[in-house]
Amino acid sequence: MPELNKNVPSRERRRFPGISSRAYEHPADRSALVSLRKLTGFDKVFKAISGMLPERSLRLLFLSDSVRVSDQQFQHLHDMLRDACYILDLDKVPQMYVKQDPQPNAMCIGMDEPIIVVTTGLVELLDEEEMRAVVGHEVGHALSGHSVYRTIMLFLTNLALALAWIPLGALAIRAIIAALLEWFRKSELSADRAGLLVGQDLEASMRGLMKLAGGNHLHEMNVDAFLQQAEEYDRGGDVRDSVLKILNVLPRSHPFTTIRAAELKKWSESRDYQRIMDGHYPRRDEDKDASARESFRESASSYADTVKNSKDPLLRLVNDIAGGTADIGGKLRDRFNNRGSGGSAPADGSGPADPSPN
Template identity: 65%
Template sequence: MTQPNDSSNVPSRARKRFPGISTRAWEHPADRSALVALRKLSGFDDILKKLGGFVSERAVRLMFLASAVRASERQFPELHEMVRDAAYILDLEKVPPLYVTQDPKPNAMCIGMDSPVIVVTTSLVELLDEEEMRAVIGHEVAHAMSGHAVYRTMLIILTNLAQRIAFIPLGGLAIMGLITALNEWFRKAELSCDRAGLLVGQDVQASMRGLMKLAGGHHLHEMNTDAFLEQAEEYDKAGDLRDGVIKLLQILPQSHPFAAVRVAKIKQWAEGDEYRSIMAGAYPRREDDANASVREQAKAAADSYAQSFKETKDPLMGLIRDIAGGTADLSGKLRDVFAGRTTGGGANGDGANGDSANGDGNGSGHE
């Protein structure tokens, strides 16, 4: 296992660039579906800006100018070059400014709707090596490109609204339902940007190491990505129904997926056809964004959830899946009976009609 800042972490090959790449290339299906729908709403951004007038981008910029360090050729030049490199790889013309702020908690964020800025904390800079940080910066540049600040603003507005109307019967519940849905969207957006971080860094081990460090700190020599992936698998299938309920309650209020889950998801995507196609130059182009179908993206999102639901080993989800499958099977059998169709091996006297013919069914005494 390599130590932090070990030069062996730096890839010896040049990274590929993706001219004209659309954000749809890396967006999770659920994230992409929502964003495509929002982009079809003319003037939606303007409405949000009016509703969220209390969030002043000018004030944010002035605050960071006064209290943080802006990366440039003379200050944090390596970080400055990483942002430029990420923008170049993802073909973003306007490079977002990056600020470093003193904070003991490792974190990175993209703030702003018109002119996004990227902020990283000193703790994060000290925690990650160069290639791990490259993936993080790619992640934040992707937030800027996808326009995720739009729904972050929605979440702020709804959270404040929920506090104001909590006294209205059922009003607070309705708003909390929307907040829960937005948090789910936010979690999928984080998975989207993890993918973009991989496209920028093009080093899946670095992407996984960085996420693992967010969970376990800078003691990389004490950690192992394979063991951490085993944790993710154990988390997915662990325990009984009680654990399934607890996991559901734990994740609902979270705006980010848990670190072990993110590591498993980025590894899965890196090993899939989608990533290989992008690396080979076959990816959606932004020139076609206006023609993206809301219906097709919604179907892709539904298919993604259905596939995850099918593959999960979570005991609660397994029970729901079995109940749903059993209900569908039962309804199918009832439909066949009322339609007068045989089921199973009816021709051999084993089905509904066969049993009745032999006097074994409930319908033996009826026409």
Template identity: 50%
Template sequence: MTIDDENRPARQRVTLTGISSRAWEHPADRGALTALRELRGFDDVVRSFFGMWNERGFRLSYLAGSIRVDHRQYPRVYQRFTEAAATLDVAELPELYVTQAPMIHGEAIGMDKPFIVITTAAVEKLDDDELRALIGHEIGHIRSGHAVYKTIMMILTKWATNVSWIPIGAIALRAIIAAMYEWWRKAELSADRAGLLAGQDPAASIRLLMKLAGGGDLSQIDTAAFLEQAAEYEGGGDLRDSFHKIGMTAWSSHPVPVARAAELRKWVDGGDYGRILAGEYDRRDSDGNASVTADVKAAASHYRETFENSQDPLVTLARRVSGGAADLGDWAGTQAGRAANWASTAAGAAGRAARRTSRPADDTNGSDGGTSAP
């Protein structure tokens, strides 16, 4: 199955009955999530202490100043919403709002009762298939529970600011935050896969990313040329470009659009997408059997493979200096395990801090726990 299937006849989407979010989660995302989920009770602490007040306030602000989508308001959007949810086997629909903004954008907000917000630009500039992919992306964030864990990153960022006068403490926290940003970028790739599974139209998912990069008019944009940009970004240029890319991405929560398109194509061409549509996927009723060790190993394997196959000039130089990819590939692979361990350690520390300073639920303040995407 390939991305370039625009001319294929339309077919009915496959309902992915009982599908677990683990089925679409990127290996690096899944490894960190599994480790974090092992911290029993931490989700409840974060939700109660950091989410309740701001989550209610954010919902109220959108209820007051945006349009809540249902069969009467934005019925076209509501139809795409119900289709995406049904395909991903989501029985209880979160609330969906459309807010006025000139950029194509969507986000999932909240932890206790999350809701989705998309912009008027998305409604106006996306066709039905692209809109279904966008909404599926946000449903994917909610199903994976990403908002709870992104809150940890927000907490740590504040801590890093507070202890910036302590060199060792600041350096240690910044290392953890950098690892969590790396995890969050992989979480965005997970949500892209959820969006594709919701719409089951690879061409539409790529068009969505093209519109995010270049606006809503694709009449003068070519899919093949866009993917050529992705290949040039990944492996073109020299060492200066490699260092620029590090600076562009190290503290960013989102991969660049061309990289997201390339990753989605790899996922499709690698066969995972087709296997899921054929019924080979993790079910929700087996989530309790997830193994931290197995998922961290899968994340390490991903990083190792990425290092060994990367065309980036800096990575290529590192392989040459090392006399081969194997040793440095093993080193790169261990970073996935370290990122998961850092995330787990950070989560525990945040949870302990929350418990020490916790107040009654009706007097809480903190992060809204939103996930901004795509």
């Protein structure tokens, strides 16, 4: 394999030597991955499961019925792939295949070695810079290890489905699948960020997402109006709409495209993104020291911020109830503290306690 450092991107872009995937992973995605990486004996489980999966068959299928990207076939995709691996400092360039399918799609799969697959529908839909963001997205999946953990989790889920006849088994399985899909959706947000780090062109990333939603009709679309849809979706109508949104998203492995666009734009304006672009980011050789507890704390904080800042009616209600409960708890605590110190609280629970008579 040629030296990666000889593969300089076609235009000047920042490179991130030794970057850890933790730099761009969504907090919920990162906490799950850090925990899995720290599980004792996980490597043994991984090897046992990998022998039960039809990965070799899958590789042979793509080799026999798709087009392998190289310097002789789909060379522009080959160059993009090498660029992406160069920028994210991925040691080994994954194999990429183009599969005949009018549906625009891309995926990163595999246990031993990741394989990237893109459909002809996607190749025909996107321009060069939009496609570069997609390739970076898939390389981000590979760097994070999503292809490995997704394959394992999907296998375990399918195995559990076979046992759904056990009493309450179906209900438990649905809960597992719902949690798994929530992780998948967050991992897609992580990979979108990786795509932006590779392409370093927010407009191209936005255009690509808009095309996935509305096809090759950019002259009929507007980025600001597209992002406004995400805000309107978040704001919703009433609690009934909130429930419908939850039901709509539960079976999906990907977030809705307007939401992905809004989340990516928000991250591109964050201090975290700017620090990465300035060269300040966690390194891969520090992954073994990453704290699972800290990752869970960041994940919980991320979900709390989502609830706090959301304009969704149901989430606003949850936030108001939580805030009201905290206020009541604070007043009760103050009341008991005042009594414990010899004071008595006013009947309405507010204001300073009157001094006790001597």
